[in-house]
Amino acid sequence: MKLLIKNAKILPVDAAMSVIENGWIGIDGSTIVLVEERETEAVLAFDADRVIDAKGKMAMPGFVNTHSHSPMTILRCYGDDLPLNEWLFGKMIPTEEKFSKEDIYWGGMLGMMEQIKSGVTCLADMYEPSNILTDMVVENQIRANIAGPHITMNPEKEYEEYVAHIKKWNNSHDGLIRESAIIHAIYTYSEEKIRARVAAAKEAGTGMQIHISEAPFEQAQIFEKYQKTPMQMLESWGVFDVPTVAAHCVHLTDGDFEILKKRDISVAHCPSSNLKLGSGIADVPRMLAEGINVSIGTDGASSNSNLNFVEEMHMTAMIHKGNSMNPLVVNAKEVIRMATVNGAKALGFGNEVGSLEVGKKADLILVDTDKAHLTPLNNPFSAAVYSMQGSDVDTVIVNGKILMENREMSLVDEEKIKYNVNKIAKRLI
Ligand SMILES: [Zn+2]
Numbered sequence: 154m155k156l157l158i159k160n161a162k163i164l165p166v167d168a169a170m171s172v173i174e175n176g177w178i179g180i181d182g183s184t185i186v187l188v189e190e191r192e193t194e195a196v197l198a199f200d201a202d203r204v205i206d207a208k209g210k211m212a213m214p215g216f217v218n219t220h221s222h223s224p225m226t227i228l229r230c231y232g233d234d235l236p237l238n239e240w241l242f243g244k245m246i247p248t249e250e251k252f253s254k255e256d257i258y259w260g261g262m263l264g265m266m267e268q269i270k271s272g273v274t275c276l277a278d279m280y281e282p283s284n285i286l287t288d289m290v291v292e293n294q295i296r297a298n299i300a301g302p303h304i305t306m307n308p309e310k311e312y313e314e315y316v317a318h319i320k321k322w323n324n325s326h327d328g329l330i331r332e333s334a335i336i337h338a339i340y341t342y343s344e345e346k347i348r349a350r351v352a353a354a355k356e357a358g359t360g361m362q363i364h365i366s367e368a369p370f371e372q373a374q375i376f377e378k379y380q381k382t383p384m385q386m387l388e389s390w391g392v393f394d395v396p397t398v399a400a401h402c403v404h405l406t407d408g409d410f411e412i413l414k415k416r417d418i419s420v421a422h423c424p425s426s427n428l429k430l431g432s433g434i435a436d437v438p439r440m441l442a443e444g445i446n447v448s449i450g451t452d453g454a455s456s457n458s459n460l461n462f463v464e465e466m467h468m469t470a471m472i473h474k475g476n477s478m479n480p481l482v483v484n485a486k487e488v489i490r491m492a493t494v495n496g497a498k499a500l501g502f503g504n505e506v507g508s509l510e511v512g513k514k515a516d517l518i519l520v521d522t523d524k525a526h527l528t529p530l531n532n533p534f535s536a537a538v539y540s541m542q543g544s545d546v547d548t549v550i551v552n553g554k555i556l557m558e559n560r561e562m563s564l565v566d567e568e569k570i571k572y573n574v575n576k577i578a579k580r581l582i
Contacts, residue, residue, distance in 0.1 A: 154202050156180040156553065161207035161519065163188065164533055165509040166214050166493045170486050172533055178212060180515040183327070183553040188509055209523040210547060211533060213489075214508050215274025215516040216462045217496025220362075220400040220421035220450025222280050223264025223289070224257045225249075227574060228455035231582050237368040237430045245455060251581055254285060259573040261289045266562060266570055267460040268451070269295060271543030274516040274551045277398060277421070277450070277500055279335055279362055284318075291326055294554050294564055296516060298398075298500040300335035300362035301353075312349055320357040329552060331359070331501045336392065338364040339383045340371050344390060351391045360396035360501055363387070366409070367401035368432040384409040393418055398499050400450055401426075402440075403433040410443060419446040419499030422491070424468040426452035437473050438482040448496040449488075463543040466492050470538045485538040519548035 156179075163173035165188060179187030179199045189196050225245075232244030252260075261280065268276055275296035278286050283302045290297040301319040315334075322332040334354035336347050354361050366372060366383050375383045385408060387393065393416035400421040402413070413420065422435055440447045449469055451460045466488050473483040497507030506516045522530055526540050549557040556563055 154182065154553065155200060156515075156550075157196070157199055157201035157204045158207050158212060158519070159204060161210055161212040162522070162530070162533060163212045163509060164489070164537070166489060167508055167510055170534070176212070178509065178517070180550070180553045183514055185509060185511055185513050185515050188511055205519070205548070207519050209521065210519040211522050211530075211537070212509065212517055212519055213272075213537065214493040214506065215518050215549060215551065216272045216466075216492045217448065217500060217502075217507065218268055218273045218276040218451050218460075218462050219398055219419070219448040219496050219499045220423055220452055221264065221268065221276055221278050221460065222453035223268070223276075223278050223286065223460075224252070224260035224280050225453030225455045226263040226267065226460070227252070227256060227260040227577055227581065228453075229458050231455060233429075233458070235430075237432055238370055240430060240456070248581060254282070256577045256581070257282070257285050258289065259570060259577060261286060262292070262565065262570045263574045264454060264460055265289055265293045265295060266565060266567060267454070268462060269293065269549050269556050269562070270546065270560070271460070271462045271464075272518040272520070272546040272549060273460075273462050274518065274549060274556075275497065275500060275502060275506060277333075277362060279337075283335075284322075287322055287330060290330055292565065294329070294556060295551055296329050296502065296506065296514075298331040298333055298360070298362070298502075300333045303335060303337060312353060315349075315353045316356050319353065319359050323357060323359050327552065328505070332357075333360045333362045333398070334395070336361060336363040336387075338367070338371065339387060340374055347387070347390050347392065351394065354395040360398065361392060362398050363392065363400070365399040365402055366404045367427070368430065369404055372404045382406055382409055384412050388412050388416065396501065398448075400452070401432070401435065403427055403435045405436065410439065410445075413440070413445050414443055417446070419448055419495070421450035421499065422447055422469060423450040423452040423465070424472055425465060426456040428468075428472070429458070430456055434472055434476050437469070438477060438479075441483065441487060446495050446498055447491055448499040449491050461543040462492070463541055463546070466538055485532075485534040488538045489534055515553040516551050518546050518550070520545050521547040
């Protein structure tokens with residue numbers, strides 16, 4: 154299938170952060186083959202099967218959500234206004250233990266749909282059992298980095314099964330899926346289990362997804378036990394020998410910043426979740442100033458309480474200015490890079506997606522800018538971060554396939570998904 158998008162204002166998110174006022178994008182199969190500023194010979198010669206007129210719309214790379222737990226939509230607005238440890242151990246885990254595989258499937262389908270509806274084309278997901286997540290990714294045709302299972306069926310053979318599992322899914326489905334090993338957190342896994350996960354990731358050639366230094370209790374607990382920070386302990390156990398996406402990183406020492414930098418760890422900044430759980434505010438201005446790869450995550454819908462990625466971008470641009478009383482920090486262009494290229498790098502797709510350039514995979518969104526709150530469009534970068542709403546995302550394309558058009562989901566049944574999740578919530582909550 155050859156798809157041509159015409160008359161779009163294009164934000165390619167290239168190195169120069171250029172803007173194309175009225176441009177053409179040609180997609181052949183899964184790949185971007187044209188990005189042109191005018192109707193060139195190449196555009197005229199492009200024999201498209203389908204043309205989308207994007208007049209009044211802005212084309213951007215799709216957003217990359219580097220931390221989520223999609224099935225937790227079931228627990229939306231349940232267990233609110235509690236600190237992290239009471240919320241997790243008192244509310245989330247006891248209810249999650251009652252989830253059937255079917256519940257997880259429908260909750261995850263809702264979570265992925267909600268993300269697509271705010272422009273997410275690539276996501277990191279961490280949930281159990283992870284093979285259900287993989288099925289959902291295939292059904293939605295979204296790009297994803299899935300964190301492999303917490304546990305395997307047979308403890309005797311856990312290590313071999315674990316390696317086989319992450320190897321099997323890594324780079325599968327036309328390259329849409331990357332698989333990572335998982336360490337939930339230093340306070341929920343033993344040293345032995347952490348070391349085994351690192352060995353598995355090394356053997357399978359994958360990365361790692363982990364929560365690090367989210368709330369003060371984690372720092373206190375680990376310091377009391379080892380007289381070191383969680384970051385220092387995880388480094389000493391070899392975790393950062395593999396490419397790592399560390400969610401949160403709210404409570405860091407100077408030494409922890411050194412480790413982030415030295416080990417090229419990608420941070421998944423989750424501002425709404427950190428605020429709602431009262432965990433604190435990560436020092437993103439310092440991370441950016443030190444050249445650390447910071448990306449953006451929604452976290453689960455139970456700690457957020459929505460998976461609207463555009464709201465996370467807005468939050469990212471706002472809280473650090475207020476927190477540091479400095480409006481110069483975390484500017485709009487930086488937020489857009491965090492949401493696209495930095496996220497793609499974090500999830501191992503840096504060479505394929507994150508910008509709209511010839512040769513890259515066609516993961517892009519069209520934003521309807523014919524809205525009161527986007528008029529006038531004086532600065533498209535500022536508009537995307539400070540004025541845009543998730544519901545302005547009109548069309549979502551991943552790997553050259555249309556996942557949503559005119560806000561209608563193309564591949565999944567929105568009503569059926571909502572119906573089933575409502576039914577599950579009625580039973581469990
Ligand atoms: Zn999380």
